Amino acid sequence: MWADLLVEEILKTRAPGGQVVNDAWSPSGYAHIGSLKGVVLHDAVTRGLRDRGAPVRFIYGFDDYDPFDGTPSYLDTERFAPYLGMPLCTVPSPEPGAASYGEFFGRRFVEDFHRLGCRPEVYWGSALYRSGRMNEAIRRVLDRAGEILEIDREISGSQRTERHPLQVICESCGKIATTMITGWDGREVTYECRAEKVAWAAGCGQGGRRSPFDGASKLIYRVEWAAKWWVLGVTVEGAGKDHFTRGGSHDTASAVAERIFGYPTPFPIPYEFLLIGGAKMAGSTGKGVLARDLLEILRPELARFLMVRPHYREQKNFDPGGETIPRLYDEYDRAVRAFRGEIDEPELARTFVYAFIDEARPQAYRPRFGKVATLLQIPSVDLEAAVAEEKGAPLSAADREELAERTADARRWLSHYAPEAYKIEVQATLPPAAATLTAAQQGFLEALAQALASAEWRGPAVHNQIHELKNARGLSPQQAFGAIYRAFLGKESGPQAGWLLAALDRDFVLERLRQASAQRTAS
RNA sequence: GGGCCGUUAGCUCAGCAGGCAGAGCAGGGGCCUCUUAAGCCUCGUGUCGGGGGUUCGAGUCCCUCACGGCCCUCCA
Numbered sequence: 101m102w103a104d105l106l107v108e109e110i111l112k113t114r115a116p117g118g119q120v121v122n123d124a125w126s127p128s129g130y131a132h133i134g135s136l137k138g139v140v141l142h143d144a145v146t147r148g149l150r151d152r153g154a155p156v157r158f159i160y161g162f163d164d165y166d167p168f169d170g171t172p173s174y175l176d177t178e179r180f181a182p183y184l185g186m187p188l189c190t191v192p193s194p195e196p197g198a199a200s201y202g203e204f205f206g207r208r209f210v211e212d213f214h215r216l217g218c219r220p221e222v223y224w225g226s227a228l229y230r231s232g233r234m235n236e237a238i239r240r241v242l243d244r245a246g247e248i249l250e251i252d253r254e255i256s257g258s259q260r261t262e263r264h265p266l267q268v269i270c271e272s273c274g275k276i277a278t279t280m281i282t283g284w285d286g287r288e289v290t291y292e293c294r295a296e297k298v299a300w301a302a303g304c305g306q307g308g309r310r311s312p313f314d315g316a317s318k319l320i321y322r323v324e325w326a327a328k329w330w331v332l333g334v335t336v337e338g339a340g341k342d343h344f345t346r347g348g349s350h351d352t353a354s355a356v357a358e359r360i361f362g363y364p365t366p367f368p369i370p371y372e373f374l375l376i377g378g379a380k381m382a383g384s385t386g387k388g389v390l391a392r393d394l395l396e397i398l399r400p401e402l403a404r405f406l407m408v409r410p411h412y413r414e415q416k417n418f419d420p421g422g423e424t425i426p427r428l429y430d431e432y433d434r435a436v437r438a439f440r441g442e443i444d445e446p447e448l449a450r451t452f453v454y455a456f457i458d459e460a461r462p463q464a465y466r467p468r469f470g471k472v473a474t475l476l477q478i479p480s481v482d483l484e485a486a487v488a489e490e491k492g493a494p495l496s497a498a499d500r501e502e503l504a505e506r507t508a509d510a511r512r513w514l515s516h517y518a519p520e521a522y523k524i525e526v527q528a529t530l531p532p533a534a535a536t537l538t539a540a541q542q543g544f545l546e547a548l549a550q551a552l553a554s555a556e557w558r559g560p561a562v563h564n565q566i567h568e569l570k571n572a573r574g575l576s577p578q579q580a581f582g583a584i585y586r587a588f589l590g591k592e593s594g595p596q597a598g599w600l601l602a603a604l605d606r607d608f609v610l611e612r613l614r615q616a617s618a619q620r621t622a623s
Numbered sequence: 624g625g626g627c628c629g630u631u632a633g634c635u636c637a638g639c640a641g642g643c644a645g646a647g648c649a650g651g652g653g654c655c656u657c658u659u660a661a662g663c664c665u666c667g668u669g670u671c672g673g674g675g676g677u678u679c680g681a682g683u684c685c686c687u688c689a690c691g692g693c694c695c696u697c698c699a
Contacts, residue, residue, distance in 0.1 A: 105640085123699095125699085126697075126698085128698090132698080132699080133699085134698080134699030135698090135699060136699090137699060138699050141699090163697090166697075167697095169697085320697085321697040322697080324697095325697095338699090339699065340694085340698085340699025341626080341627055341628085341693080341694055341695090341699080342693095342694055342695070342698075342699065343695095343697090343699080344626080344627080344694090344695095345625075345626050345627080345694060345695040346625065346626055346695080347625085347626095347695080348626090348694095348695065349697070370627075371699070372627070372628060372693080372694095372699090373628095373693065373694080373699065374699080375692085375693080410636095411628095411639095413627075413628065414628065414629075415627085415628055415629070415692065415693060417692080417693095422635095423634090423635080423648075424635085426648095427635065427636090427647075427648075430647070430648085431636095431647080434646090434647085445637095445646090447637075447638085448637090468661090470660085471660090471661060474660060474661075475661070481661095486661075489661095490661075490662075521660095522660090524660090560657095563657070564656085564657070566657085567656085567657045568657090570657090571657090576658095577657090577658055577659055578658090578659075580659090581658090581659045582659080584659095585659080592659090593659060593660060594659080594660065595659090595660055595661080596659075596660075596661070597659070598657090599661090
């Protein structure tokens with residue numbers, strides 16, 4: 101299990117004291133799936149460290165001092181246009197109930213990752229700056245701006261000419277993305293708010309002089325990353341591979357951390373992307389898969405399992421279509437059984453340790469997902485009774501809850517993602533596929549109609565009738581059952597035929613059997 | 624151009640601190656009076672992408688090539 105190996109490596113290479121695991125995200129819209137993967141990954145590592153008895157804190161930052169740099173597609177562009185360039189914490193919330201835009205989306209995301217069992221200590225960038233905790237870092241960065249510019253050029257080949265790696269909030273217009281610092285005297289900075297500094301927001305053209313401390317300014321991204329490590333004492337922090345490219349933001353942040361702050365780079369965890377249906381897509385554009393979208397597709401247990409199961413360096417492409425979801429369900433159930441010691445799969449058992457939301461929950465009886473999906477589609481089946489029979493004991497409250505979850509998931513799967521072959525739908529009229537019936541099959545159906553006219557209208561009785569006639573007429577199971585499925589479902593196979601027919605209206609069944617047997621066949 | 628990852632049974636993938644190739648699904652066979660999507664038992668010789676190398680021994684380490692995916696713009 102990769103998380104175990106990481107934990108081991110962390111304990112081996114980091115100071116024996118407590119670990120501080122950090123992750124952060126800029127709340128510029130609804131979080132997308134990758135941000136969620138980040139939280140889960142850091143939570144897993146935290147869980148692993150805790151499991152080994154190591155003192156550990158997991159902190160999570162919302163970078164709501166970052167500038168608002170674009171309106172997501174699901175919001176009104178015109179309404180938010182005036183706020184472009186301001187810190188996310190001073191942009192109004194799109195809905196009532198939050199003090200700011202950043203807080204609104206931050207809180208939404210907290211809800212999402214809480215559902216996945218991640219409960220880091222949350223902190224806000226705005227509070228970090230306003231409280232003065234970043235002051236010393238800001239001072240140091242301003243004093244050594246030249247060195248940082250050098251580091252930037254050396255590591256990333258950046259052509260950045262802006263000397264001060266700091267952005268101050270314009271006192272006139274409140275924007276932070278548009279300002280340029282022109283001087284630093286050890287107490288205050290002078291700045292200009294420029295109309296064309298960035299393409300997506302216009303500065304007011306004013307300038308001024310102010311103290312950069314206590315929330316008046318924010319470090320630029322790469323430098324801020326290093327500063328936060330230092331200020332918060334971070335010892336473990338991963339990021340997506342986009343940050344870990346050579347000369348990328350992580351390289352720069354590491355160099356700044358070590359050379360400017362004299363602080364060792366936290367244990368790095370560069371992780372691969374989770375693709376959904378082959379696409380990644382960004383949250384700020386509003387396109388693509390949001391964290392909450394995934395939670396619409398998969399219940400929290402499975403969503404977390406999906407992110408924890410593959411090696412963190414492995415790119416995973418999750419395509420909810422086909423048999424992906426039933427397979428994921430089966431795999432999760434196997435992990436549960438492995439954890440309980442029912443099957444010998446140590447790797448899976450460990451995976452479960454990192455995947456579970458609520459350790460106690462999986463004690464419930466777990467009927468196979470595919471089976472639930474099938475039974476669900478046969479009207480006569482009492483799901484709870486059927487599952488209780490399989491279990492061999494009455495269902496507990498937890499069993500029923502589990503079954504209800506699965507039933508809801510199965511319904512969703514069937515209506516949105518399941519291949520046609522898994523859908524059982526009795527056709528309202530004789531399906532075209534019935535035209536391919538052979539004479540022998542038609543004879544069989546005709547005889548079946550006669551026999552069923554007076555048979556007991558229950559699954560087992562109908563089932564026996566089918567078998568008797570099949571045997572009497574020397575038909576293979578394929579021929580006999582295939583004929584029934586074609587006549588009713590328009591397909592080659594289906595659920596147990598006796599129960600299927602008994603679930604339907606008798607007259608309807610008899611009529612359909614006669615239609616199918618009377619139809620002229622191509623052959 | 625640089626980086627990361629992938630290429631293992633028909634399909635989806637495990638296996639990667641080197642030691643006789645695995646699972647699930649599909650498929651074959653069998654049981655439950657009944658093979659037809661519920662349950663149970665049983666069956667897996669595949670150039671582990673190609674080629675070198677290290678080793679007593681390599682999917683498992685090193686080099687190299689090919690194909691595929693993604694990333695290098697503050698998007699995980």
